[in-house]
Amino acid sequence: xxxxxxxxxxxxxxxxxxxxxxxxxxxxxxxxxxxxxxxxxxxxxxxxxxxxxxxxxxxxxxxxxxxxxxxxxxxxxxxxxxxxxxxxxxxxxxxxxxxxxxxxxxxxxxxxxxxxxxxxxxxxxxxxxxxx
Numbered sequence: 001x002x003x004x005x006x007x008x009x010x011x012x013x014x015x016x017x018x019x020x021x022x023x024x025x026x027x028x029x030x031x032x033x034x035x036x037x038x039x040x041x042x043x044x045x046x047x048x049x050x051x052x053x054x055x056x057x058x059x060x061x062x063x064x065x066x067x068x069x070x071x072x073x074x075x076x077x078x079x080x081x082x083x084x085x086x087x088x089x090x091x092x093x094x095x096x097x098x099x100x101x102x103x104x105x106x107x108x109x110x111x112x113x114x115x116x117x118x119x120x121x122x123x124x125x126x127x128x129x130x131x132x
Contacts, residue, residue, distance in 0.1 A: 069129060077125025084120065085113040 066072050089110045092098050098105045 073125040073129035076128055077121040077123075080124045081114065081117045081121035084117050085110060088113055 089098070089106065092109060093106065098109055100106075
């Protein structure tokens with residue numbers, strides 16, 4: 001395709017929307033954390049310190065092994081496989097190796113990469129399952 005027209009306005013619009021939404025989430029998280037930290041600093045008795053609230057409730061769940069470790073391992077391995085496959089396919093498409101004029105090239109590249117990335121996905125899944 002000799003006359004490629006890159007839609008820069010659409011790309012910038014998407015980028016601005018993503019940055020705006022990320023900023024909104026970050027502001028909400030900062031406000032919540034600020035409230036919890038202020039509440040922790042205002043504790044004056046030992047009984048208040050015994051009662052856990054807010055983000056402190058998470059500390060018990062972080063280091064607990066998952067109930068379905070095998071399922072988590074499989075999902076993480078498959079997700080790794082699909083993520084890397086998508087990234088490499090898009091990278092090749094951006095470089096111009098996969099032209100939209102050749103209809104089967106994109107899908108063939110994706111399927112071949114998906115098959116080849118089965119080994120790293122298995123490694124990631126096995127590594128996570130072993131560590132649980």
